[in-house]
Amino acid sequence: MSDSLLNQINSPADLKKLSRAELHRLAGELRQYVVDSVSKTGGHFSSNLGTVELTIALHTVFDTPRDRIVWDVGHQTYPHKILTGRRDRMHTLRQFGGLSGFPRRDESEYDTFGTAHSSTSISAAHGMAMAAKLKGEERRAIAVIGDGAMTAGMAFEALNNAGVAHGGLMGDLLVILNDNDMSISPPVGALNKYLTRLMSGSLYGEVREGAKSVLKNTPLYEFARRFEEHTKGMFVPGTIFEEFGFNYVGPIDGHDLDALIPTLENLKHKRGPQFLHVITKKGQGYKLAEADPVKYHGPTPFDPLQGIQPSTKPAKKSFTQVFGEWLCDQAEADQKLVGITPAMREGSGMVEFHKRFPTRYYDVGIAEQHAATFAAGLACEGLKPVLAIYSTFLQRAYDQLIHDVALQNLDVTFALDRAGLVGADGATHAGNYDIAFTRCIPNMAVLTPADERECRQLLSTAYQHPGPATVRYPRGAGCGADPGKDLSVLPWGTGELRREGQGGVAILAFGTLLYPALQAAEGLDATVANMRFVKPLDGALVERLARSHRLLVTLEDACVMGGAGSAVLEHLNAIGLSVPVLQLGLPDTFIEHGDPALLMAQCGLDAAGIERSIRARLGQPTLRAVNGA
Ligand SMILES: Cc1ncc(C[n+]2csc(CCOP(=O)(O)OP(=O)(O)O)c2C)c(N)n1
Ligand SMILES: CC(=O)[C@@H](O)[C@H](O)COP(=O)(O)O
């Protein structure tokens, strides 16, 4: 399109040449571009529709990348990517070798801080602002944080630190609260209630209307000054953010460039910690997403004219669904069960549980640390908490896992979803470390189901075990094993032999890689054990296999370092058995985003790769080489 404004924007410098009327037009084009590209690639949708105007305003007013914008989570940065020279690569978003779905320092100089786990922006921007002071550089740091991300303790730790002077210095930090009254699901907690009170009432609406008419006749700078005084003085006399030492401005309409630009111009000239509260709508401009921002939070590709349609193909049940059904059945059977999620109701499969057991359901907000210690408190009183949490987000609660749960041997079941590689979200969301970081904790049991049926059985087993236990399972579906409906348990700490081979090799599989292992075993005539437990490890089975095979191969969809294979080696060492062990798992590197099957194959963790590695270890040619392929 020759008259497209968006096509002329190759960096923020181009924005600065546009008139206000052109910026308005650009916002429409940018929004349409987001709809067109994300509906093709899939990705975070509704949050990005909500940040179109804010992104334009920020890059128009501030001198980026010299002024640092730190986006919290970063799932709302597609407009930012499009305006900072990456428009033509949006079709590669979240695909192997393509643009990341989150900000990355190695992707663009405009991505000042790598994110994807929430609530880090204020800390990072505060660090940047203080660094500017210490280095004598004149620039601003801006943290853009959502109302959901604002619920995390880390955000308040940062406010607490940033709102006071250090060594006589205060950073020129601007925190922008992008308040759309939504997390992934509807927001929870007292902070949300407070923010709702801040923005409620007719006065906010009057400001929006008033702003537009005043602006027509007032020089921009003067307008911004008056606007700020107006909002501060009349509507929000003493906000919590002011108590933290910030100069609070707002709330203002985050879709109104005529309010955003002069307000930011004004704030740009202010020193010290500033706080701007903007109100936006998740899904803004795409009616279906406005009506159902949850459904449109992170969709797979869809037809933008039709919206997301129900799938016509019969889908395999995901591990998440297996967990959700088990949770309801177990809760039906045991009144003591309490289900907890740190802001991941949909992703963790707890929608039905919430509906059926509202008083035993807790969404604690983005607060993984609190979730773990809250579970510990419940367990102290004899209740049976089940904390559903993505493996990657449990990293946030490591001290709580040790100090509050395991040290007191409290009966908490951790349902660890998204274990192993997750695909499009990439390295930030990969659950590669949980085996290594949980198995070293005394009292903690670590269970690795191989398929959907075993997932249900091991959830019951962990739940009945009177102590802390994690059950880890991957994103998506497994081999399709019917999970059944019973709540039976498996014998504690025991694996099973799934194939007895004569090839002298025994594969000890932990988790869903059992199935590619069984395939690989065919060509090698290998023995295959489904180990089920990393801890307690089935030492007797390990010993038996070690005594009867010339090579043991451990296999896990988790980091090799410190993982299940290491547990096997430690056991062999402890009993004084020396046998060659090949440890297969994820390498000591961060794995990029991309199709999970492709990534697993690249790591040598598909059936062909497993067979190849074993043959290489045995000094045998691979079939490929034999066939001359
Ligand atoms: C530590 C952590 N926990 C959970 C998540 C998952 N998560 C990603 S976005 C999001 C909601 C964030 O809400 P908000 O900041 O208000 O942004 P919005 O989606 O409304 O634009 C959650 C819970 C995460 N990224 N990081
Ligand atoms: C940004 C974020 O953390 C979530 O939106 C995440 O992308 C969800 O991942 P799943 O699609 O695996 O639930």
Ligand SMILES: [Mg+2]
């Ligand atoms: Mg929000």
